[in-house]
Amino acid sequence: MPFKKLHSDIKEKLEQLEITTPTPFQSASIPVIKSGANVYCMAPESSGKTTTLIITTLQKLKCRAIGNAPRAVILVENKDLAMQLYDQFLMYTKHSSLRVYVGYEELHVDVQKSEIAMGIDILISTPKSMNKLFLMNGVSIADLKLFSIDDAEFLTQKSAYAAIMSITQSIQKCQYVLYAEKMHPMLKRFENYFMEYSKKVSIS
Secondary structure (H helix, E strand, C coil): CCCCCCCHHHHHHHHHCCCCCCCHHHHHHHHHHHCCCCEEEECCCCCCHHHHHHHHHHHHCCCCCCCCCCCEEEECCCHHHHHHHHHHHHHHHCCCCCCEEECCCCCCHHHHHHHHHCCCCEEEECHHHHHHHHHCCCCCCCCCCEEEECCHHHHHCHHHHHHHHHHHHCCCCCEEEEEECCCCHHHHHHHHCCCCCCEEEECC
C-alpha cells in the first residue's frame, strides 16, 4: 500500500528517499492527523513516528512558505534532539520554500527573536526556550495551525510540564499532536487542557 492523498512534493520526496510503503502506525495515524483533530499517537520506537510528524507538518503547510510567523511548532526535549529533527526536516524541505528554524536554551533569546522575525514557517524548540520566547513576545502565534510534541514522555518532568501548560494557555486555536511510546497518566491529563476532544492512535 503506497502513501495516499499527500501533497505531490511529499510523495516525490518519499520516492527519492526510497520510502514507498507506510508503516502500520503511519497508515493508522496520518489520516487521523490530516483530519485536523487533536491526536495522541502512541507507538513503540522505530514505528515511523518522526517521519509521520514531518509528513503531516509539510502536508498541513501545503509545502510552501507563507507570511512571516510560524504556522507549525514542534517541541522536543533538548538541543540535541532539536538539531536531529532539524536535519531530518531539511531532507524534506531542501528544495521547497519552507523555512525551518531551530531554537534551544543555549541560544540567546534575543538572537532567536531577531532570527524568527526574519520569517519562518516551522519552529522546532524546547519547552523552556519556547516559553521564554512567549514571555518576551518573541514569536507570533497568530498564524499557528499545528503544534506537535515529539517523544512527549519528557513532559512528565516538572519544568517541562509547567512550560507546556504556560505555552498552551496563550494559544487560542490550533491542532495538537502528541507522540509518545505509551500513554503516561500525566500526558492523559492534558485532555482537560489543550488536548480536548482528542483522538488516540495506538500501535503496540
